[in-house]
Amino acid sequence: MSLPAIHVQLRKKHRPLESVIHGFLFFCAGFSILITTGIILTLGFDALRFFTNDGADLWSFFTGTVWEPQIERFGILPLLNATLMTSLIAMLVAGPVGLAIGIYLAEYANRKTSGILKPILEILAGIPTVVYGYFAVTAVTPWLQATLGVDLVEFYNVFSAGLVMGILIIPLIASMAEDALAAVPRSLRQAGYAMGATKLEVSLQITLPAAASGIVAALVLGLSRAIGETMIVALAAGAGSKFTFNPFQGAETMTGHIVRISGGDISYQSVDYDSLFAIALLLFFITLTLNFFSRKIIEHFREVYE
Amino acid sequence: MNDLEFQPRQVARKSLGNLWKAIFIAATLLGVLSLATLLYTIVDETFGLVALEFTTPPEELALVPNKAIEDHTSVELAAVVRQALEDGVGTLTPGIVSNYETLQAKPLEQWPKADILDMIYTDILEIEVQETFGLVESLFQKDRITIAVAEEYPDATLIFRSWMSGDFLTGDQSSLVLNAGIRSAIFGTLWTIIIAILFAFPIGVGAAIYLQEYAGDTRLNRFIQTNIYNLAGVPSIIYGMLGLALFVRALEPLTSGEMFGGVDPVTANGRTILSAGLTLGILILPVIIINAQEAFKAIPNSLRYSAYGVGATRWQMIWHHLLPASFDRVLTGTVFAVSRAIGETAPVVVIGASTFLTLDPTGPFSKFTVLPMQIYTWTARPEAGFKNAAGAAILILLILLVALNLSAILYRNHLRKTKEASS
Numbered sequence: 169m170s171l172p173a174i175h176v177q178l179r180k181k182h183r184p185l186e187s188v189i190h191g192f193l194f195f196c197a198g199f200s201i202l203i204t205t206g207i208i209l210t211l212g213f214d215a216l217r218f219f220t221n222d223g224a225d226l227w228s229f230f231t232g233t234v235w236e237p238q239i240e241r242f243g244i245l246p247l248l249n250a251t252l253m254t255s256l257i258a259m260l261v262a263g264p265v266g267l268a269i270g271i272y273l274a275e276y277a278n279r280k281t282s283g284i285l286k287p288i289l290e291i292l293a294g295i296p297t298v299v300y301g302y303f304a305v306t307a308v309t310p311w312l313q314a315t316l317g318v319d320l321v322e323f324y325n326v327f328s329a330g331l332v333m334g335i336l337i338i339p340l341i342a343s344m345a346e347d348a349l350a351a352v353p354r355s356l357r358q359a360g361y362a363m364g365a366t367k368l369e370v371s372l373q374i375t376l377p378a379a380a381s382g383i384v385a386a387l388v389l390g391l392s393r394a395i396g397e398t399m400i401v402a403l404a405a406g407a408g409s410k411f412t413f414n415p416f417q418g419a420e421t422m423t424g425h426i427v428r429i430s431g432g433d434i435s436y437q438s439v440d441y442d443s444l445f446a447i448a449l450l451l452f453f454i455t456l457t458l459n460f461f462s463r464k465i466i467e468h469f470r471e472v473y474e
Numbered sequence: 475m476n477d478l479e480f481q482p483r484q485v486a487r488k489s490l491g492n493l494w495k496a497i498f499i500a501a502t503l504l505g506v507l508s509l510a511t512l513l514y515t516i517v518d519e520t521f522g523l524v525a526l527e528f529t530t531p532p533e534e535l536a537l538v539p540n541k542a543i544e545d546h547t548s549v550e551l552a553a554v555v556r557q558a559l560e561d562g563v564g565t566l567t568p569g570i571v572s573n574y575e576t577l578q579a580k581p582l583e584q585w586p587k588a589d590i591l592d593m594i595y596t597d598i599l600e601i602e603v604q605e606t607f608g609l610v611e612s613l614f615q616k617d618r619i620t621i622a623v624a625e626e627y628p629d630a631t632l633i634f635r636s637w638m639s640g641d642f643l644t645g646d647q648s649s650l651v652l653n654a655g656i657r658s659a660i661f662g663t664l665w666t667i668i669i670a671i672l673f674a675f676p677i678g679v680g681a682a683i684y685l686q687e688y689a690g691d692t693r694l695n696r697f698i699q700t701n702i703y704n705l706a707g708v709p710s711i712i713y714g715m716l717g718l719a720l721f722v723r724a725l726e727p728l729t730s731g732e733m734f735g736g737v738d739p740v741t742a743n744g745r746t747i748l749s750a751g752l753t754l755g756i757l758i759l760p761v762i763i764i765n766a767q768e769a770f771k772a773i774p775n776s777l778r779y780s781a782y783g784v785g786a787t788r789w790q791m792i793w794h795h796l797l798p799a800s801f802d803r804v805l806t807g808t809v810f811a812v813s814r815a816i817g818e819t820a821p822v823v824v825i826g827a828s829t830f831l832t833l834d835p836t837g838p839f840s841k842f843t844v845l846p847m848q849i850y851t852w853t854a855r856p857e858a859g860f861k862n863a864a865g866a867a868i869l870i871l872l873i874l875l876v877a878l879n880l881s882a883i884l885y886r887n888h889l890r891k892t893k894e895a896s897s
Contacts, residue, residue, distance in 0.1 A: 189789050193688060196680030197695075200702045200763070203756055207712060210719035268501030276498060285502060292509050294875065296817025298846045299512070299868050302853045306861055307515040335508045342505070364482070368491035389707070396709025398820035399846075403853055423711050423820070430714075430824045436723055448715040452708065459707035463700075 211452060214445035218242075221439050229446065235409040235425075237440045244450065246411040250419035254330040254401055255394035257415060261334025262341050262390055267383065269338065270345025275371045286343075293339035301403030304332040309404060316416070324406030324418035333400050337390045344389065348382025349375055385465040392458035396451060398423040422447050516872070518608040519865030520637050523616070525607075525623045525630040526652075529600035534563045544591070544641055551590040552582040555598070564598030588646040591653050603651060603859035604630050638866035647831050647843075651859035656867055658834045662747065662827070662842040663816060665835050669751025670758060670815050675808060678762030685763070686770040687792060706760035714824030717753030722825055725749075731839030745826035748838040753821050758811040765807025769800040802886040802893075809882035813875050819846035845871045 218224055224242045232243015269289070273282050309328040313321045321327070352375050360370040376383070406418020407428055420428070426444050434441050536557040537543060538550055546554070559568050574593070575581055582590065595601045604627045607619055612634065623632055645655020681702075689695035721729045722744035729744040729752075773796055781791035797804075827847040835842045845867060852864035 183787060186787055186789050190688060193680045193684035196677045197684040197689070197698050199677055200681065200698060200705055200760065203705060203716075203759070204701055206720060207708070207716050210716055210724075211712075214719060265501045265504055268498045269505055272498035272502050276495060285506070288506055288509060292505065294813060294817075294879075295512070296819065296846055296871065296875075298817070298819040298849050298853070299516070299872070302849065302861075302864055302868060303512045303515055305853060306519060306865070307511065335505075335512075338505050338508075366487050366491045368494045369487070372494075392707060396711065398709065398711045399850065402820070402823075403850070423709070426711055426715070427820055427823050430718065430826070431829075445715060445719070448712055452712050455707060455709055455712075456704060459704055462707075463703060 207452065211445050211449040214442050215449045218439065218442035218446045221442070224439070224443070224446075233411045237443060240439070242443055242446075244422075244447065246409040247420060247422045247425055247447065248450075249411060249413070250326060250401075250405065250409070251395055251421040251423070253326050253413070253415060253419070254333060254397075254405060254421055255391055257327060257330025258333035258337055258394040258397075259387070259391055261331060262337035262394075263387055265334070266338045266341025266386070266390070267345050269342035270349060270383075270386075271371055271376070273342065273346045274349035275367065275375065289339040289342055292335070293343075297336060297397060297399040298403070300332050300336050301399040301401075304328050304400055304404035308332055312416075321416045322406070322418050324404065325416045326405050326419050327415040329401045329403075329405035330415070332404065333394055333397055336397065336400065337393055340393060341386045341390045344386030345379075345383050348379040348386065351382065352378045381465050381468055385462045388458050388462040388465065392455045392462065395458070396423065396455045398427055402427040422451050516865050516868050518610055519606075519862050520869050521609040521612070522635070522862070523607040523612040523619055523632055524635045524859070524862075525604040525627055525632055527602045527604050527627055527630045530564045530598055532599060534558075534561070535594070535598070536561075543594070546587075548585060548587045548590060549583050551587060551594065552585070555582060555590065555594060558594075558598050564600065566593070566597040570597070586646060588648060588653055588655065592648055592650055595650050595653060601650075601652065603857070605858050606862050637862045638869055642863075642866055643870065649830070651857070651863050654863055656845065656848055656870065658831045659843050659845045659848040659867070660870075661834050662831075662847075663844045665747045665838070665840075665842065666751040666754055666822075666844060667812060667816055669748060669838060670755040671808075671812060673752055673755035674759045674762055674811070678759050678808075678811075679766050679804060681759075681763045682766030682770060683792060683796075686767050687788065687796070702760050702763050706764060709820075710757055710818055711820040711824060713753055713757040714821030716756070717749055717821060717825045721749035721752050729839075731837075734839075745828075745841065746839050747835055747842045750822055750825050750827065750842060750844070751838070753825055754815040754818060757818065757821060758815045761811040761814065762808055765810060766800075766804050769803030769807060770796060772803060773800050802889045806882050806886050809879060813878060816875060816878075817846055817871065819850050822847050823850065845874075 219226060219229070222240060224240070229242055229244055231245070232241060233245045234241040234243050235246050269285075273285060277285065305328075308331055309321075309323060309325065312325070312328055312331075313323070356374055356378055357370050360374040365373070401421045401424040405421055405424055407424070408418070408420055409425065410417065410419040412419055426447055429440055429444055532543065535543075535554050537554060538546060555566070555571065558564055559566060559571065571582065571593075578585060578589070605623070611619060620632060623630055642655050643660070644657050645653065647656075647658055648654040685695065685699060685702075689698075726744035729746050729749040731746070731748075777795055777799060778791055781795045786794070822844055827843045828841045829843070829847075829851050831841060831843050833840075849864050849867045849871065852860045852867065855861075
C-alpha cells in the first residue's frame with residue numbers, strides 16, 4: 169500500500185496584508201512625533217511672529233516687569249512670577265503631605281487600610297481641575313478671608329490658588345512616592361530591623377534615602393504639573409498681570425493669562441494673539457525640561473535595583 | 475562605668491516613632507478631609523434657600539391652581555402671559571410680545587417653554603436672585619436667615635431650591651440663572667468625546683501594538699517611546715494652543731465644514747465640535763497608548779508563542795489572541811483617558827467654546843459648549859445664583875464620571891469572570 173501523496177508548501181506564504189498592517193501600525197506610533205512637531209512648529213511660528221513686533225524683543229520679554237499688551241509692554245516676569253508663586257505654594261502643601269501619605273501607605277498601612285485609601289486618592293486625582301477651581305473660589309478663598317481678614321486677603325489671590333493646587337497634586341506625589349518606596353528591597357529594611365532600629369528609623373534613614381531618586385522625580389513631576397495647571401489659577405488667582413510677591417494679592421499666571429485672553433474674542437492678526445504663543449512656548453519648554461529630568465532620575469533609579 | 479556605655483534610649487525612640495506615625499496618619503487624613511470638604515462644598519451649594527425679589531408678586535399671575543410655575547406647559551404659560559397682558563400685570567405690553575413673536579417667527583403658544591418662562595421671569599415678575607444660602611445653613615439656621623433676609627431685602631421671598639433638577643438637566647441655556655439649563659452643554663460634551671474616541675482609540679491602540687509587538691530596540695523606536703512619555707506630561711493648555719493654531723485657524727476649511735459644503739451659517743469659522751474633538755483626541759492619545767502598552771505587557775509570552783507555534787502570523791496572533799486577552803485592560807485604560815477628556819476645560823476654552831448657545835449642536839460643524847466650560851463660565855460670574863448653578867453642573871459632571879468608571883469596572887469584572895469560566 170502506498171501513502172497518498174502530500175504536497176506541503178513550506179515556503180513562507182506571501183501576505184501583503186501583513187505588511188500593510190505593519191505599515192499602518194508604524195504610522196500610528198509615528199503619529200506622536202507629528203504631534204510634537206506640530207506643537208513646536210505652531211508655537212514656534214507664532215512666537216517668532218510675535219518677536220518681530222515693536223517692543224517685543226527677547227531681552228525685554230525675559231527681563232521686563234510689565235505685561236501690558238495695550239501699551240506694547242511685553243515683560244514675562246509678572247506672569248512667570250505668579251506662576252512660580254502658585255507652584256511654590258502648591259509644592260509646600262503637596263510635597264510634605266504627599267510624601268507623608270506615600271510613607272504611610274508604603275511602610276505603615278496594612279492591606280485593608282491602603283485598600284480604602286488608594287481609591288480615595290484616585291478619586292481625588294480624577295476630579296476635573298475646574299472643580300478644584302470652583303472649590304478655591306467658593307470655599308477656600310472665603311475661608312481665608314474669614315480667618316485672616318478681608319483687609320489682608322483679596323478675593324482673587326495667589327495663596328488660595330496655590331493651596332488648592334497643592335491638594336490637586338497630593339495624589340500624584342503620594343502614589344509616585346509610594347511606588348518608589350515599595351521598590352526598595354525588603355532585605356534593606358530587614359537589615360535595619362536586625363540592627364534594632366525602630367520602624368521610623370528604618371523608614372526615614374534606610375528606605376527613604378534608598379528611594380530618594382524616585383521621590384525627587386515625583387517632586388519634579390509635581391512641580392511641572394503645578395506650572396502647567398490652568399483652571400485653578402484662571403478662576404482663583406485673579407485677572408490682570410501684577411508683579412507682586414504678596415501671596416494674598418491677585419496676580420495672573422502664564423496659563424491664566426492664556427485662558428483669559430483666548431477665551432475672549434481675539435483677532436488672529438493681533439499682537440495679543442501672537443504673544444499667547446510666546447508664553448505657551450516658554451511654558452512648553454519649562455514643563456518639558458522638568459518632565460525630562462523627572463524621567464532621567466527615574467531611569468537612573470531603576471538601574472540601581474533591577 | 476565610662477561614657478561609651480550603650481544607650482538604647484528605647485523609650486525616647488519609641489515615642490518619637492509614635493509621634494511621626496501620628497504625623498503620617500494626620501497627613502493621610504488631611505488628604506481624605508480635603509476630598510470630603512470638596513464634595514461637601516459642592517452639595518452645600520447645589521441645594522439651599524434663595525432670597526428672591528419680585529416687582530410683581532407671582533400671586534397676580536393666572537397660574538393653574540396647585541401647580542408650580544415650572545411645571546406648566548408652553549400653552550398654559552402662553553395663556554398666563556396673555557392674561558397678564560389683559561390685566562396689565564408687569565411691564566410687558568402687547569407690542570413687545572408681538573415683536574418677540576415676529577423675531578421667533580411663531581406665536582407665543584409654540585415657543586419653547588424655557589423662552590416663555592424667561593419672558594415671564596424678566597418682563598412680568600421681574601424676578602431677581604438677591605442672595606443664596608448653603609444647604610447646611612438653610613437646614614439648621616433657617617430662623618437666622620429669615621430674619622437677616624427680612625432686614626436686608628424687605629420685599630424678598632425666601633424659597634428652598636434644588637439647583638439640580640430635571641429642568642436644569644434638560645433646559646436651554648439662559649441668561650436668567652433661575653431658568654438656566656445644561657442640555658446643550660451635555661450634548662456638546664457627548665459630541666466632542668465621541669469624536670475624540672473615534673480619533674484617538676484606533677491610533678492609540680495601533681501605536682501601542684506597534685511599540686509592544688513590532689518595534690525592535692532601535693534608536694527611532696526608543697525616540698518614539700520617549701516622545702510619548704513626554705507628550706503625556708505636556709500641560710493641557712498647550713494642546714489647546716495647538717488646536718487653536720492647527721484646527722481652528724489653519725484647517726478652518728475642514729473643521730468649519732466648508733470643504734463639505736455643510737457650513738453652518740452661524741459658524742463660519744473653525745471653532746466647532748470637530749476642532750474640539752480632535753484636540754481632545756490628541757490630548758488623550760499618549761494616555762491611551764501608555765495604558766494599552768501596559769495592558770499588552772501584562773499578557774504572558776506563552777500566549778504569543780503558542781499562537782506562533784501553530785503557525786499564526788504576527789497579526790493573526792495579535793488579532794485572535796493578544797487583543798481578546800487584553801481587551802479588559804485596554805478598555806479600563808481608555809475609560810480612564812476618556813474621563814480625563816470629559817473634565818478638560820483649558821483646551822476647550824482656548825479653542826473657543828461658546829459661552830452662550832441658543833441652539834443645540836447638530837453635528838461636527840456646530841458651535842458648541844461643554845459641561846466643564848459651562849461650570850467655568852458660571853463660576854466666574856459674580857451675580858448671586860451662578861455659583862449654585864455651577865455646583866449643580868459639577869454634581870452632574872461628577873455623577874457622569876463616576877457612572878462611566880463604575881460601568882467600566884463592572885464590565886471588566888464581568889469579562890474576567892467569563893474568561894475564568896471558559897478557561
